[in-house]
């Protein structure tokens with residue numbers, strides 16, 4: 001962090017001088033060409049060269065940090081007999097984990113750390129120096145102030161559930177209250193970067209939009225998630241365009257998009273669980289609350305809450321970070337701080353759920369807050385997405401598991417906001433969409449219901465996809481007669497909503513359908529199973545962090561796309577593919593045995609359309625499990641054709657059909673309803 005603060009002294013003024021975007025140096029220097037927007041084009045070349053060299057050196061220093069710190073620590077430890085500590089540059093012990101773990105200096109067991117690396121900038125611009133021997137870059141006309149930079153790490157103790165990201169966010173919310181008390185808080189993930197610094201103006205416009213025009217009732221502004229380094233055809237729908245630009249954008253017409261975990265600007269008081277101003281000024285609400293039981297025992301923190309509520313448009317920076325502040329900060333980062341308080345439930349990010357985001361936003365919507373979806377060009381943030389099939393499936397397993405947990409938790413979309421009957425409480429409590437009070441817009445409630453139950457529908461899709469087994473064991477097979485209305489619906493939805501208004505391409509839409517089917521055949525039913533087990537046994541789900549691309553070293557940018565990691569989660573979808581390929585084989589066999597122009601032959605061909613459609617939807621999955629062979633899709637088609645031919649030949653040879661039974665097929669056609677193949681995206 002010290003290195004970062006040092007490099008920022010050069011980087012930030014450079015960005016201001018030449019209007020550099022994106023302000024992530026790694027991504028800026030990786031770009032090929034760019035239109036110049038600054039005021040001194042003549043100096044760009046030499047400044048750029050200079051800053052780039054500094055950046056390369058900075059990276060080298062970062063890469064060698066572990067050996068630098070080890071060497072430094074060896075020197076200090078030699079001076080202090082018997083010590084085996086890790087030392088900071090200022091000659092003090094590093095409060096966190098040491099190279100040689102010691103008591104209170106190890107993973108999962110260390111004190112809280114708050115290190116202010118850069119303090120508050122002054123309120124007035126501070127101009128830099130003209131070029132000289134020490135300052136090769138001329139910053140004489142440039143404001144060189146740097147924003148505050150603080151490193152925060154929570155106290156960790158064995159036996160405490162640290163609540164992962166949600167726990168980290170809550171500590172940051174409290175610490176930042178003391179350090180800046182900024183009325184607006186932006187949150188983005190460790191694997192995302194700021195791609196358009198000007199985009200920050202958009203949420204400010206929405207939230208400060210004149211009293212009475214609704215701005216003050218806006219709790220958060222959500223940007224879409226955009227990703228770098230996704231394979232060009234987006235095989236596993238990582239871009240999720242239908243979800244972002246379709247679903248989330250549409251919610252602007254109701255109470256606004258759900259909170260998606262990253263790229264979000266919050267109003268601080270909304271995170272404290274305060275209700276929108278329409279139901280009373282924030283300050284009086286806070287005063288009326290049972291402070292210690294709700295927010296914890298730090299009087300300094302509670303003091304900042306009242307300040308923050310009273311003066312939304314200014315900040316109250318701390319003058320000096322003296323001993324008393326250090327004591328307050330230690331208390332606020334301690335594990336025990338939240339014991340017996342409302343943190344993780346009615347205050348801050350919500351705990352005990354695989355996905356903290358949707359449920360945290362839901363709490364605000366059910367209080368009557370609204371949110372805004374803001375999509376800007378160039379994208380405000382960009383991030384990294386898992387392009388490996390297994391990792392991507394684990395990611396949607398976590399999302400879908402979290403959704404179900406939300407439905408059966410205190411965040412049920414139908415039930416929230418009501419006093420709960422003890423029997424209701426056994427299954428749901430206040431995050432269930434069914435239970436929400438009247439401040440949740442009726443259609444917003446429907447949206448949350450969909451977001452928290454979508455995996456359940458897929459259990460039916462799963463069995464529906466297995467129906468072709470009937471081809472194999474009997475001569476009977478049912479399928480709904482062609483889908484006039486369904487086709488009409490498809491055209492309306494795709495052409496009008498998706499492609500015309502949301503700007504989603506046909507490829508985006510196809511990928512979305514395909515990945516929904518891939519999820520429906522393995523991941524979503526698994527999530528339902530997990531949830532059922534949890535309801536019965538009371539034991540939660542273990543979800544791992546989404547691991548990121550590791551391709552950088554291997555030369556092939558999309559190497560992860562062609563790596564197969566075998567996990568049981570892949571099996572159900574493979575079974576469904578095999579069953580449907582076999583069913584196509586039987587259909588071809590029937591058509592061959594009866595002649596395609598006879599009625600039974602023709603019906604067999606018609607039924608096959610269904611199997612082929614499922615296979616088309618599962619095509620990206622098939623490429624995924626082929627690993628390196630997935631680079632040559634022709635192999636897949638040849639293998640499938642061979643499998644189909646083999647099954648068909650076997651059918652003709654051994655499964656001689658009975659005329660009488662087949663005529664029954666025609667009569668029963670159309671009797672059984674088909675499940676819809678479209679649905680929400682994960």
Ligand SMILES: O=c1ccn([C@@H]2O[C@H](COP(=O)(O)OP(=O)(O)O[C@H]3O[C@H](CO)[C@@H](O)[C@H](O)[C@H]3O)[C@@H](O)[C@H]2O)c(=O)[nH]1
Nearest residue numbers: 164165168189190191260261262354355356357395545546
């Ligand atoms: O113990 C943890 C785990 C995660 N994180 C942070 O959470 C982010 C999200 O985790 P990631 O592994 O990147 O998961 P994704 O599936 O990419 O995340 C999406 O889904 C999550 C909900 O499951 C949201 O929290 C994220 O914002 C959203 O981008 C990470 O970048 C970290 O910044 C922590 O701080 N501590």
Ligand SMILES: [Mn+2]
Nearest residue numbers: 189191384546
């Ligand atoms: Mn991520």
